[in-house]
Amino acid sequence: MSQHSQFELLKTKRFLPYFLTQALGAFNDNVYKNALLLFVAFGTFASMGDASEGGLDKNLINNLAAGLFILPFFIFSPLAGQLADKYEKSQLIRKIKLFEIVVMGLACVAIWSESIWGMILLLFAMGTQSAFFGPVKFSILPQNLKREELVGGNALVEMGTFLAILLGTIFAGYLVSATDVKVTVPIAIVVFAMLGYLVCRSIPKAEAPSPKLKINWNPVTELSGVWKSTLANRPVYLSIMAISWFWFIGSSYLTQFSSFTKDVLNGNPEVSTLLLALFSIGIALGSLLCERLSGRKIELGIVPIGSLGMSVFGIDLFFAVPDASATDIGAVDFIQNTENWRLMADLLLIAMFAGLFIVPLNALIQQRSNEEERAQVMAANNVFNALFMVVGAVFSIICLSVIELSIPEYFCVLAIMNLVVAGYIYSQLPEFVLRFCIWMLSHTMYRVKHQNLDNLPDEGAAVIVANHVSFVDALLIAGACRRPLRFVMDKPIYDSKGLNWFFRLAQTIPITSERRDPAAYQAAMDQVSEALSNGEVVCIFPEGRLTRDGEIDNFRRGIELILERNPVPVLPVALRGLWGSFFSHGNGKALASLPKRFWSKVDIFAGDLVGAERASAEYLESTIKGLRGDRA
Structure with missing residues (x-):
């Protein structure tokens, strides 16, 4: 491995414990969330009943679960950002991880008692824990990493997060297929929560940049004040908008994989997992490629390359969808069919270029935001990310249910919209276009x-x-x-x-x-x-x-x-x-x-x-x- 490789960070105490803490948290969140959704989908507990007989409405539960997890980001992110700026960050992370253990302990009780509503409500507690962790996890990087390590550090975080999501989803399916989910799932989520806490204890200190900060408990006025400050820093403001747009696109793809698999590709859940794997691996590859293409500095010139690639291969995905004849296709059969290779390549490349798009933007926000309010800016970023994901969900309902587009047509619309949005952002921040021209010339x-x-x-x-x-x-x-x-x-x-x-x-x-x-x-x-x-x-x-x-x-x-x-x-x-x-x-x-x-x-x-x-x-x-x- 090269002396300057980003993977060298994984050998350092100032990064490895943080990286493992973040990855374990994302993994455990997805084990619990997906296990719960599988409980509902397959009626694992007798208390769930059947929707047609007055039992649980599975679509309602799925949407409620998503809403309860994301709601805390709107309520608590402004407070979380203030706490991350006011207090030493390693201690704050340990308290947040202890809270995760408590939540997972309560989840065990809910699973043992077959209380589906208890499990669902605990998603709100999980979302709260994630909302408080978000500003800390990104604002600590510029304190513990050198300037030239910031891109590589963000790349590893993005890689670890998406691979953890993938592995957590797969592992949840494995646990739910076990003989006794009332034993396997509770043990797993508590063990991984405790492991995350033990790892986080090795995170080095990161002193509070603004210890005299007076806490504003009103999330609306706090967010408004931070946002006014961010608007004055145009590169940071537009980067937040661009990252939020990434989550609009990304969540739109991810939420449609199951329906895309079943209704368009005639595949079984294995194929849906395969699509998720391709997307996650693509994000990881694109993230890791960032450092090599950027020369270990925040290179905004590759951001337009990322957005262009997302649109080009997003449009090609529309034309790559094969005519499916067989039904209930498994992952192995799907891969062996050469007609599906173009579709798989498109999905992988969409995600890879998305990785190129988001990593430099995260690093730019961390570097150019005011140190004394960096975590509060990251909290505002989290709020807008969540807002765009909600808007994306509403937009998908309009496109697929009201306008009645097919899912491939919907993906094509997203790709075209991405070109328009990217063009607007680059017209407002010429530094992106300038750096793109420079990068092309120098390469x-x-x-x-x-x-x-x-x-x-x-x-x-x-x-x-x-x-x-x-x-x-x-x-x-x-x-x-x-x-x-x-x-x-x-x-x-x-x-x-x-x-x-x-x-x-x-x-x-x-x-x-x-x-x-x-x-x-x-x-x-x-x-x-x-x-x-x-x-x-x-x-x-x-x-x-x-x-x-x-x-x-x-x-x-x-x-x-x-x-x-x-x-x-x-x-x-x-x-x-x-x-x-x-x-x-x-x-x-x-x-x-x-x-x-x-x-x-x-x-x-x-x-x-x-x-x-x-x-x-x-x-x-x-x-x-x-x-x-x-x-x-």
Whole structure:
């Protein structure tokens, strides 16, 4: 295993106990929930009776069970977020896991006494426990993991959660098929609850970020206040909306698997479990793929790839549904039939791209939310996730029962809607589109390696100064830096008809010479000053134009004027390996002929951070020449 593999986290005390606690909790929840649904479906206890004879209505019970489990997320998540910010998190997790043991103990009593209504009501208690655990489990990650481990940690959590759901569902079926469910199920749920508590005792301390927080017991006003704060942080707000949309899509697929299997594929419950397995494995694969594709940083460029893949294979799923002739098909027969392979591949790939979609978004929320209210933001995220799942359930009823779409048609509608929603989100947050373009460029035409970019401050204003070799210098620097950048660009290029929309999307600052257009020049300098005053990072190319001979030209005094107004630190950056590429003037005029080089090695070297008082144009030019060396 590579030294930098995300699986290395599973060897650390700061992650493994947390990972096992989360996975065991998800596993146990699904053992109990699915065992209960199977009790109802098969009339395991005599007290259940038959719906036609005045007994339990199975559809009513299924919907009631789902509602009771999700209701606590609306009621208790705001309080849970406050508690997770106010108190030390490892101790809070232990108390929550002790509560799980109590709930499972009561569930044992309900099962032994064959009290189906007691079992159903305990789903509310389970949902309450999950609602209190949710904000803690996500807000603790940035405290116990390094910045470069955040994507890998979230990927492992998503993988563990969905595989735990799958295994819990399968294990519940196994237990219910046993000879005495009044023994097997109670023993299992209590044992796994106790095991989860024992594991969580090894979770290291995570100090309270806001110990003086005054608890607001009103969930409505608390959620409203947090949401107003979140709206001001647009990337976090839109990421919450995107994650909630994921749960709208995901829950819509998962809840239809049983009906899809029975009514469309003519399969038995084994096939429904197979579909769940494919979906869970796909999520796990996509989640694990995130770290490799993102280079161990939060790479928003793969989020559009994830949403596009979900829609492409979601639409193809509609066309992949075979004409089923046989009935009561088992999983083995279903797999052996080659006509089903395309459908299985589509389902696996939908889930895999969903994993690519959700992991960077979770990591972004954790990184960019205010540390003192991070858990409260995660709690708001949980509320909206639950809300979108409820809306998804209502939408499925409308589509399948009122409009009377078939399930394959419903899946196709979801895929098309996903394109529309994703397009809206990306139009509102251009950083996603920009990072996507950067990611595609740096994974097709160039292999980018960088050094010392960690010298860029994590917070606060700074200026990046670099030599100018090609038309894609800005994109490559932006792709290598962990913080969003504002670039200063030549105004005639900015005004290009075909590309102006993209430059505006990227919030580029157009500039021209003061002699040519004094007003435009002053407007650009004002924008730079405003960006720096707001704590942003601005990148400029002091040569003012692309190099014509591969050498670094004289730096102009614009950088000195910028620092006079905003004396912020400067990071000198040297580019090398771009001279002679398609986007440079190395082989004549740039962009004038077909590209001849692909997968070219490009180096980005950063120097030490330079104080504003030392950062003259001459000094920065000399520093960058030294960083670049002889290779252009």
